[in-house]
Amino acid sequence: MQEEPTAPEPALIRARGLTKRFGSFVAVDAIDFDVAPGEAFGFLGPNGAGKTSTMRMIGAVSPVSDGDLTVLGLDPRTQGPAIRARLGVVPQQDTLDTELTVRENLVLYGRYFGMSRDECNRRADELLDFAQLTERQNDEVEPLSGGMKRRLTIARALINQPDLLLLDEPTTGLDPQARHLLWDRLYRLKQRGVTLVLTTHYMDEAEQLCDRLVVMDKAKIVAEGSPRELIERYSTREVTELRFAPDVQDRLDGKLDGLAERIERLADRVLLYADDGEAVAVAAHERGLEPETVLVRRSTLEDVFLRLTGRSLIE
C-alpha cells in the first residue's frame, strides 16, 4: 500500500460526529470513536442508548445521517456492498433460515458472498467444528436451543473470513451456561486476531470480552477506556452493598454519612464505594446499623455506569 512504514496502523473503523436521526428523533448524537485492527471493542449501554443504530451504520445497512464514518477504509454511503463483503454480522435477532438444516444455512450464506460451492462446504466443515455443531449439521434449525442458534449465527457470520465481526447483543436471552460457551468461542476468535465489535448491556460480558469500550447513554458516548481504566477512573476498588428492610432504608438519612467515598441508594439496597469494603462493613456495624445482608465485592462496569448516569444498565 501507499503508507509509510512508520505510520501507525490505520483504524478499521473511524467515526467523527457520527449521527443517526429518525425524523426528529436523534438515535446517535455526534459520536467519535476508532477501532484498531485486532482489538475487541465494545459499546456498553442500556437498551435505547443508540448501540444498535451505530452498529447498523457500521454494517452499511443504515445510512449515516450526519458526520463521517469509514469502515475498512471505505465509505458506507457509496461502498456498502464492498464493505459488507468483508464483514461478519451477528444481528440481535436471529435471521437463520429455519426451514433449512444447520449445514445448508452455512453453505447458502457463503453463496451470498459469491463463494464457490466447494469453498462453502470446506468452510462449513471448519465452522461446524468451531461452533461445536458438527453432530447437528443435518438437523433443521428450528428445534435447536437458543445457544446453538447463536453459535450457528456466529459461524455463519465467519463464512467469508471477515476482517471485522460485528456482534449486536450476542448473548441476550441465553442461559448462563450457553453464554459462557459463547464467550469462550468469541475469546478464541480474539486470540486468532479477529477484530470484534460488540454491543451489550451486560457489564460482565463487556468485562470478559472487550479490550476497550465506550459507555453509551442517551445517544452519546459518556466514557471511553479499557474496563479496568474505567473502573479505576469512575469507581473505587471495592463496593459494600447493604440491604435493609424497605422501611428501615427509608429512615436511614444521615446515618451513613462519611462511611464511604461515595454512596448510592438504589430501590432495594445501598452501595458504599471505598477501597476497603470490609472496613466500611465494620464501620457500619459500629454505628449500630443492622442491614439484613452485607456483601463486599469489587467494583464493576455496572458501578461505572451508575456513577456516570445515575441509573442501572438493566432496568
Next chain:
Amino acid sequence: MAALSRVVEQRAVVYRRTFRSSAFSSFVSPVLFLTAMGLGLGGYVNRGGATALGGLSYLEFLAPGLLVATVMQAAAFEATFPIIGGLNWQRTFHAMYATPLSPRDIALGNLAWIAVRMAMIATVFTAVIVLFGAAHSPLVVLGIPVAVLTGMAFAAPIAAFSSTQRTPNRFNVIFRFGITPLFLFSGTFFPIESLPAPLQAVAWLSPLWHGVDLGRGVVLGTIGDQPLVMLAHLVVLSAIVVVGSWATSRLIEKRLVRG
C-alpha cells in the same frame, strides 16, 4: 444477475425440502378442475352444440383459461407469505442484506424465483391438458409463457404490497375480494360477453382477463384474428410486471434500511 441468482438458489434449496406436497397438488388441482368443469360441466355445455364457443368443445375452451387462472392464484400466494416471512418472521432478507447482496437483488431474485415456480406449475398443468386430450394443437405449449407472464403481473404488485405489511391480516382481503372474483369472472369459465355490460367493463380492467384472452389466442392459434388486441394484452401485462417489480425493489429497500 449473478447476485440475483444466489437469491433464486436460496429459494430453490428451501423449495427442495418441501416440494413433494406442492408438486402433488400442482398435478391434482388441474386433474380435479378439468374433470369437474371440463368433462362434467362441459358434457352439458357441449349438448347445446359447438357453435356457442366458436366450434370448440368446452374442455378446449376452458383449458387455456384455467391454466392462466390457476397460475395467477399460485403467484398471488407466492407473493404474500414468503415475502412477509423473509422480512418479518425468519428475517432471511435481513440476513441477505448483511452480505454484498442489495435490496434490489433480494426483491428481483424472489420475483425471479416466483417466475420459475409458475413455469413449473404451468408445465405440469399443460401436461395434464394433453393427458385429457384437451390440447387443440401443439400450440398448447405457448400457454406456459403466457401463464407465467400473467402470474407475474399479479405477483409483482402483490409482492410490493406484501413488503409494506408486518402481518398477513390484509392478505385475506386480496384473496377474497381480488383473486377469487377475478378467477371466476375473467373469462376463464365462460366468455365475458355472457356478463352484463357493466361487469364486462370490469373484466377488461382485470389483468387476468388479458392473460386468459391472450392464452386462449396463442393456444388455439386464433392470435391472428385480433393482432392488436393481443399486442395490447402483452403490453398491459408486461407494464404491470415492470412497475410492480420496481415498486417491490423500492419498498423492500425501505423496509430493510429501517431494520
